[in-house]
Amino acid sequence: MKNTEIKNAENTKLAGDRIIELRNNNEQYFIVNGRKKTYHILTYGCQMNEHDSEKIGGMLTSIGYEETDDDKNADLVIFNTCLIRENAELKVFGKLGEVKGLKRNKPDMLVAVCGCMMQKEEMRQKLLKSFSFVDIVFGTNTIQELPGLIYEVEVNKKKGIDVVENSELIYENMPKMRKFKYKALVNITYGCNNFCTYCVVPYVRGREKSREPGEIINEVKLLAEDGCKEITLLGQNVNSYGVNLESKITFAELLCELNKIDGIERIRFMTSHPKDLTEDLVMAIKACSKVCNHVHLPVQAGSNDVLKRMNRKYTKEHYLGLVDKLKKEIPDVAITTDIIVGFPGETEEDFLKTVDIVKKVQYDSAFTFLYSVREGTKAAEMDDQVPDDIKHDRFNRLLDVLYPIVLERNSQCIGKVYPVLVESVSKTGNSYLTGRTEHFRLVHFAGSENLIGQIVNVKITNVKTFHMEGEII
Ligand code: SAH
Ligand code: SF4
Ligand code: F3S
Numbered sequence: 251m252k253n254t255e256i257k258n259a260e261n262t263k264l265a266g267d268r269i270i271e272l273r274n275n276n277e278q279y280f281i282v283n284g285r286k287k288t289y290h291i292l293t294y295g296c297q298m299n300e301h302d303s304e305k306i307g308g309m310l311t312s313i314g315y316e317e318t319d320d321d322k323n324a325d326l327v328i329f330n331t332c333l334i335r336e337n338a339e340l341k342v343f344g345k346l347g348e349v350k351g352l353k354r355n356k357p358d359m360l361v362a363v364c365g366c367m368m369q370k371e372e373m374r375q376k377l378l379k380s381f382s383f384v385d386i387v388f389g390t391n392t393i394q395e396l397p398g399l400i401y402e403v404e405v406n407k408k409k410g411i412d413v414v415e416n417s418e419l420i421y422e423n424m425p426k427m428r429k430f431k432y433k434a435l436v437n438i439t440y441g442c443n444n445f446c447t448y449c450v451v452p453y454v455r456g457r458e459k460s461r462e463p464g465e466i467i468n469e470v471k472l473l474a475e476d477g478c479k480e481i482t483l484l485g486q487n488v489n490s491y492g493v494n495l496e497s498k499i500t501f502a503e504l505l506c507e508l509n510k511i512d513g514i515e516r517i518r519f520m521t522s523h524p525k526d527l528t529e530d531l532v533m534a535i536k537a538c539s540k541v542c543n544h545v546h547l548p549v550q551a552g553s554n555d556v557l558k559r560m561n562r563k564y565t566k567e568h569y570l571g572l573v574d575k576l577k578k579e580i581p582d583v584a585i586t587t588d589i590i591v592g593f594p595g596e597t598e599e600d601f602l603k604t605v606d607i608v609k610k611v612q613y614d615s616a617f618t619f620l621y622s623v624r625e626g627t628k629a630a631e632m633d634d635q636v637p638d639d640i641k642h643d644r645f646n647r648l649l650d651v652l653y654p655i656v657l658e659r660n661s662q663c664i665g666k667v668y669p670v671l672v673e674s675v676s677k678t679g680n681s682y683l684t685g686r687t688e689h690f691r692l693v694h695f696a697g698s699e700n701l702i703g704q705i706v707n708v709k710i711t712n713v714k715t716f717h718m719e720g721e722i723i
Pocket of ligand 3: 296299333334
């Protein structure tokens, strides 16, 4: 069954001819002022949002804007928002307060707010009421309309607002201002159908849609021709890739197709849901030489009661079975995870089961979160919300167990040589570079800047919890 429709990004509702008019206006601006108009994007949240910001940058570049890394000088400031946890929301509102002062001194500056927060009606109302200076509001399904919204503000002197709550359209061929040349994010699915009871993503990103394999393969081929070495395939649950497509293809098969593309040296993916991590996928990771031996497999909790109330649809035993399978087939596999502490009704006994699974799996690293109540989700309505002090205490005790395990896993790398994709100059010092191994371990080592974007062999000499140190050989 096909439930999506593909549209070319040029056929947008508001944009069309107005893109040309805006482009002409911006060219005039350049002639008169000797500089292009500038934009600055503040991106909150996950890699989906990071990649959406690349599309927003692409749209703006196509109408004659250029990026600036300073919001104070920007002609257009864009907030690409997240609401996965309360603190993500608070950060956005805090920064909007700052920008309010900026706008007072610079009334011509445009302020736009987009992203997951704007997909919720209550959030839009709150924003428009408390921050009435905001000129443009759009959502995750209407990025392609941004030029039309700018037109609305600049030419029609109105607020530009366009949010579509649940869209079945996929816009292909959007221009992108990619942040890195040597690595790229590639969407494979949008949205989520899982409705984990704590999570807002299904409400703000809509139902799951898969991109056609041909579109993904073309995009990756173009990236490879452009010098890209590493791709990260993005989806809330990559394992369910393809289920709503007419062309029968599984995620494992997609990986094998992408593995054939010359020039691409590493393939990563995020996130796999344990409920549908198939044998095929384990075998594809094993068989495809470019697919990194790293699986991010969010466990969330170790207690079957809690997992049930989270609607995760697997048990601790099933999860541990998957880990065994991965370790057996791919002996050097790195397994990382996400854990939520303090889900409603979590008892001390439940929490100790989370600690136990961490010990059993021996994670290479983990993102740990305090449960955050999200309005509109089922868990928000559950009784027995865990008091903050207990949540914090459990969180700290979890880290006390987790960090020594991560350090121990890193220690096992000492003396070994790993190919590292050099990503940037290290923050620790000028002649130091930073990169990642296929297992997603961060490595600092001495080297010159011209190695950025290349894969070099690094021997690990010392390790910490959050990074390793080494030397190029
Ligand atoms: N689709 C991915 C994760 C998306 S959100 C998956 O299913 O694994 C990233 C992580 O944020 C989740 O794995 C979860 O650990 C955390 N998270 C989501 N909602 C949360 C909430 N209400 N409180 C705390 N953490 C949350
Ligand atoms: Fe949220 Fe669950 Fe979907 Fe992940 S799988 S995005 S945690 S609802
Ligand atoms: Fe990502 Fe936050 Fe949206 S985690 S999908 S940006 S709510």
